[in-house]
Amino acid sequence: MKQLNFIDKIKNIKIDIRAYTLIFALIAIWLLFGSLTGGVFLSSRNFSNLLRQMTIISFLAIGMTPVIITGNIDLSVGSMTGFISVIAAYLQAILLPTFLPGLFPALSVELLGILSTIITIIICLLLGLLIGMGQGYIIAYGGVPAFIVTLGGMLVLRGGLLAVAQGKTIVPIEDSLRLMAQGYLTKYPGIIIAVIAIIILFLVTLQSRTKKKQYGLKIKPLSYDLVVASVYSALVLGFVLIMNSYRGVQIPVLIMVIIAVMVTYLTNNTRFGRYIYAVGGNKEAAKLSGINVQSVVLKTFALIGLLCGVSGIILTGYVAAGTTSGGMNYELSAIAGCVMGGTSLMGGIGTVFGALMGTLLMTSIENGMSVMNMSVFWQYIVKGLVLILAVYADVTSRKNKSL
Numbered sequence: 001m002k003q004l005n006f007i008d009k010i011k012n013i014k015i016d017i018r019a020y021t022l023i024f025a026l027i028a029i030w031l032l033f034g035s036l037t038g039g040v041f042l043s044s045r046n047f048s049n050l051l052r053q054m055t056i057i058s059f060l061a062i063g064m065t066p067v068i069i070t071g072n073i074d075l076s077v078g079s080m081t082g083f084i085s086v087i088a089a090y091l092q093a094i095l096l097p098t099f100l101p102g103l104f105p106a107l108s109v110e111l112l113g114i115l116s117t118i119i120t121i122i123i124c125l126l127l128g129l130l131i132g133m134g135q136g137y138i139i140a141y142g143g144v145p146a147f148i149v150t151l152g153g154m155l156v157l158r159g160g161l162l163a164v165a166q167g168k169t170i171v172p173i174e175d176s177l178r179l180m181a182q183g184y185l186t187k188y189p190g191i192i193i194a195v196i197a198i199i200i201l202f203l204v205t206l207q208s209r210t211k212k213k214q215y216g217l218k219i220k221p222l223s224y225d226l227v228v229a230s231v232y233s234a235l236v237l238g239f240v241l242i243m244n245s246y247r248g249v250q251i252p253v254l255i256m257v258i259i260a261v262m263v264t265y266l267t268n269n270t271r272f273g274r275y276i277y278a279v280g281g282n283k284e285a286a287k288l289s290g291i292n293v294q295s296v297v298l299k300t301f302a303l304i305g306l307l308c309g310v311s312g313i314i315l316t317g318y319v320a321a322g323t324t325s326g327g328m329n330y331e332l333s334a335i336a337g338c339v340m341g342g343t344s345l346m347g348g349i350g351t352v353f354g355a356l357m358g359t360l361l362m363t364s365i366e367n368g369m370s371v372m373n374m375s376v377f378w379q380y381i382v383k384g385l386v387l388i389l390a391v392y393a394d395v396t397s398r399k400n401k402s403l
Contacts, residue, residue: 022341022357026364033368041371044246054363055252056081056318059311060334061341061355062256062263063304068338069267069280070300071347072139072146075331076153077308080131082327083157084124084312089170089322091120092177113174120177125309131157132305133298140297154331162324170322180255181317184248193249194240198233205229252314259310263303264352276300280347336387337362345391362386 034042060077067074096116104112135153139146185193205225212219219225243249267273275296278286287293315326341358343350362383369379 022354022361026357026361029361029364029368033364033371037368037371041368044242046367046371048243048246048250050363050367051253052250052318053367054359055250055256056311056315057330057333057337057363058256058356058359059259059307059314060304060330061337061359062260062352063307064334064338065343065350065352065355066263066267066276066300067146067304068335068343068345069276069347069350070297071280071283072297072300073150073335073345074135074146074301074304075150076131076135076157077304077311077334078327078330078332079154079157079161080128080305080308080327081311081315081330082323082325083161083164084128084309085315085319085326086161086164086170086322086324087127088120088124088177088313088316089173090164091123092116092174092316093170093172093322096120114176117174117176117180121313124313125306128305128307128309128312129302130305132308133302135305136298136301139301140294161326165322165324167324169324171320173316173320177313177317178320179251179317181252181314182320183251185251185254186248187244190240190244190249193254194236197236201232201236202226202229252318255310255314259307260352260356267352272296272299277348280349282348333359333362336383336390339387340390358390 030042040046060081064074064077096119100112100116101107104115107115131153135149138144138149205228209219209222209225240249267276275286275291278289278291279293279296283293311330312327316322319326337359338350338355339345339358340361341351341354341356343355343358365382365386366379369382
């Protein structure tokens with residue numbers, strides 16, 4: 001009898017095959033490039049560069065996921081990121097230095113730089129939020145297709161970028177802003193954060209089981225949840241130790257993880273998150289069930305606008321300038337990361353974790369080919385083929401499920 005109970009428990013364990021397949025594919029790609037580059041790809045230095053390289057696109061992919069889940073798309077995120085990046089550079093290099101010293105004559109040069117960075121961050125986040133809400137309002141309440149609105153937004157914002165930059169690179173950038181994109185945590189703060197993250201991971205796992213019991217929902221065996229939490233804990237600790245063997249955990253990567261956790265909680269554990277999936281699954285049924293579809297769509301575009309603000313700020317700090325080419329083709333990389341991670345372009349399906357894994361996979365391919373000194377045209381060809389393959393797999397899986 002005990003044996004039968006154990007077998008039943010095993011059968012009740014549902015595994016996200018697509019997510020694990022993506023992880024195995026990622027490991028295989030790492031091993032392949034590690035072999036082809038004589039171990040250079042697998043070095044802690046290259047992994048550090050790889051993760052930093054993916055952060056800017058990751059912010060966009062995190063925001064793009066809810067948008068695509070609702071059955072929409074945003075083609076303006078690249079231009080919006082570039083536009084906000086140029087605005088940030090303009091504020092720091094031209095506008096704020098002209099009046100901040102007069103307003104705060106008692107502050108030192110270093111404190112004025114920090115104040116300039118704080119003001120720049122606030123303005124850029126608000127700007128991204130407003131642009132996202134503006135586009136979202138036209139889409140949700142104006143009834144204009146998201147493809148058209150965001151395509152127009154892409155052109156308008158790219159034009160705005162060129163108007164602000166005037167064909168020049170805008171410099172200099174404050175050290176405090178560069179620190180956000182180029183800085184590292186020292187050894188011990190990184191370890192402390194890893195320990196705190198592991199403790200939170202186990203507490204959340206146990207709390208989730210308790211809530212499921214209260215509502216009479218099916219729960220997986222305790223041993224399974226503990227093993228999963230232990231695996232994730234090992235990955236967190238291993239990541240920190242590998243990064244500490246180079247220069248430490250990168251600040252932009254830490255920001256990315258925090259935002260990913262927040263948006264994951266938003267989509268998985270809130271009413272708004274459930275509404276996002278409901279709208280993407282069946283818009284008409286969502287309306288009939290009392291969901292304010294227009295409000296949900298508006299909020300998803302406001303969210304991605306806010307994250308474009310974050311991406312633009314980090315881009316400015318990373319490049320240490322505002323450039324006319326900032327954000328070019330970022331929208332394609334963000335969409336590719338989402339699709340690679342299992343987000344369906346048909347709507348209703350997708351996760352933030354999957355989008356991050358997809359972005360990491362695409363960035364790994366790009367980084368590996370760069371380490372191998374492959375021509376740029378091959379990089380575009382390979383990434384395009386991988387994207388087509390991912391969309392084909394999504395369409396095929398949907399057809400098989402409908403049969």
